[in-house]
Amino acid sequence: MGNGSAAPRAESRLDRHCRAFIARSPFLVMATADGQGRCDASPKGDGPGFVHVLDDRTLLIPDRIGNNRIDGLQNIVAKPQVGLLFLLPGHDITLRISGRAGISTDQAHLAATAHQGKPPRTVIVVAVESARLEPGQALRDAAFWDTGRHIAKGDFPSLARIISDQVAELGEAETAERLAQSYRDRLY
């Protein structure tokens, strides 16, 4: 470390602390790149422990319903390297993992990551190459978990309002209705 600050070192396998972190984490951001090097940062989230630790070098990330843009998955098909950043709500420590991914529809992988009996559409299988717990200065500086600093409902335009401003033919009320339905009925 350049400035002498202590940080855990990177491990090539998931030690018990990394596994404990993943078991409690409900959210990560996945970095991928396509064949031309164009990068994508994609959010993945579900209940705590939604990413399954198959063994100390293998993760199963369920891919549930999104907007079907599947940029991240298309990138994995083109180029298997991924970078993952796991978050632990209420803590500034983050877990950064890099590895190689494949997209699986293996029944055992789907079953291992099912939610209330509903399997994901695919499973991203990550072979871990390096894992590191980090101090999380950025989350601390951002006061990310400080609910007193969170924006209140109505303090920022709704997505329906934004979409209706961006896409002339979509009305705000109709879009709000469609979004609410999607967020209610199409989460799993």
Next chain:
Amino acid sequence: MTETIADPAALRAHYGSVSRPAALKQLSRLDQHCRHFIARSPFLVMATAAAEGRCDASPKGDGPGFVVVQDDRTLLIPDRTGNNRVDSLENIVANPQVGLLFFLPGYQETLRVNGRARISTDQALLDATAHAGKPPKAVIVVTVEEAYMHCGKALIRSRLWDPERHVAKGDFPSLGRIIADQIKEADVAETERMIEKEYRDELY
């Protein structure tokens, strides 16, 4: 893996077509809502890739609006390299393309901005992103190629902003404890190696 999807056509067939609003709302420059989102956002994750393809997801955070919108196609991200590793900067030098995911704590949708980045030490740009009179070490200048609001399903499923879901302080060890454990485990492993060596080499 017995069932692996390894080509783009099979992947698209498995998922079906892009849902309509998702396909429509992509922008090639930052509109008023994107600019407003960035002005309020204290945190983003930056995806970069090294020339050989290794990817990195790097957190950046500070007070709301720490990323400066210079114009509707240009962002200035201060790099305050405290204990940050420089992986992502090295990646940008090797491959300028970046993917950004901005968060607005308390809000369920995120903003995605993809573009090309360069690292600048231009004094005007350092001044533009100074915090409490202190300029950053460098500025990541991003030329926006696409921007779009991302649906909130991942944040809704994870209940990311719900304080009831915060993991209790005592439910995960401190970094100090983790480092101590790693050192201890390394010591044990090293000691075992030495013992093994003694048994092998110094029995007679």
